[in-house]
Amino acid sequence: MPEMLQYCGRRFRVFKRADKTCNTVEGWSIRRVKDTVHLEGLRCEGTEHDGCQAGCLIFWKEAWLKRVEKTVVRTDELLRKLTTPAGVDGWCAVESLLAASQTNKNGEDEVVYTCQATELLKFTDFMKWWDPRQYIRDLRSGNLDSGLAGDPQSHRLLELILGILQVMRAMIMSVFVERRGVRYPFIAGTQERGTIEALNLQPGELVQVRCKEEIMATLEKSQRHRGLWFDAEMIPYCGGIYRVLRRVHHIIDEKTGKMINMKHPCIVLEGVVCKSDFHRLCPRAIYPYWRENWLKRVTDVVSSDPMRQMAEVHAAD
Numbered sequence: 001m002p003e004m005l006q007y008c009g010r011r012f013r014v015f016k017r018a019d020k021t022c023n024t025v026e027g028w029s030i031r032r033v034k035d036t037v038h039l040e041g042l043r044c045e046g047t048e049h050d051g052c053q054a055g056c057l058i059f060w061k062e063a064w065l066k067r068v069e070k071t072v073v074r075t076d077e078l079l080r081k082l083t084t085p086a087g088v089d090g091w092c093a094v095e096s097l098l099a100a101s102q103t104n105k106n107g108e109d110e111v112v113y114t115c116q117a118t119e120l121l122k123f124t125d126f127m128k129w130w131d132p133r134q135y136i137r138d139l140r141s142g143n144l145d146s147g148l149a150g151d152p153q154s155h156r157l158l159e160l161i162l163g164i165l166q167v168m169r170a171m172i173m174s175v176f177v178e179r180r181g182v183r184y185p186f187i188a189g190t191q192e193r194g195t196i197e198a199l200n201l202q203p204g205e206l207v208q209v210r211c212k213e214e215i216m217a218t219l220e221k222s223q224r225h226r227g228l229w230f231d232a233e234m235i236p237y238c239g240g241i242y243r244v245l246r247r248v249h250h251i252i253d254e255k256t257g258k259m260i261n262m263k264h265p266c267i268v269l270e271g272v273v274c275k276s277d278f279h280r281l282c283p284r285a286i287y288p289y290w291r292e293n294w295l296k297r298v299t300d301v302v303s304s305d306p307m308r309q310m311a312e313v314h315a316a317d
Helices: 002-007 094-101 133-141 153-179 212-216 232-237 298-303 306-316
Strands: 014-017 020-023 029-032 036-039 206-209 241-252 259-269 295-297
Touching: 002 094, 014 133, 133 153, 206 259, 206 298, 295 298
Parallel strands: none
Antiparallel strands: 014 036, 020 029, 206 241, 206 295, 241 259
8 A cells, every 4th residue: 555655664563463354344254364464553544545544554465574684684675666667677656556546436526445454355365263273373473472471481381371261262252252142242222322422532632431331321222322333342441541542534434445424523542452352363453433422531530539639628728
């Protein structure tokens, strides 16, 4: 994608191996990916896709990367001649990437966008839900490592055991949730149509995620709020305090490639991503979208804290 050009010639650390990924194009499933990784912090900024705000983690084929050895690597060895006309010496021109990122199909005025998310089915393969090799890859790749272990062998053994427990949990979830229809974790809405609470939250503000019960009270019977799904992966963040990363007004629909303009802006929080605890350990780390109804400003939380109020009174005395 054109957004990836700015990273050419630079060095980054591998975040996770992308041996599998969630398929959000046609329903939901897990698909096999080969020879691909995610790099730390490298997300699509949407600059060449008319400002799409999804912030997807970028897929990098290993053929596009070079391992950095102990010796220094010259950046000019890694840079491509991206200004060379397309088709010359096998190079791809910048213009070709830009042209491929968006098109007008059938003479329509509406633009259809192309990106890794819309093309996911073309570079992934079907994988059976019960295939045990996906979990073996998770363990061998280090995707499940916590990063807390030291060098001693006992630490590495403990890390392996903890990884095996994660795999066992994921496999049990696959059997009971996906195949037996068990609703876990349990989320249920009762509203006919949710109401919108506008806090006008801005990037940098601190917010607290409301508890699960408060959020469920805003949900419709479809487990949505005005069309926005509240996912099980969002529950572990309930009660936590986080900083607003941005307001999301528009994203590209992965199924159609068309831009979706949201009727009511959603919120993305810093460091709050899908950990796939309930979705077979997918490493894609998608940003969940939050309604402002599901959040409250930390200033409001602090002002309602009786212990803090008491401390302020004593300080004033």
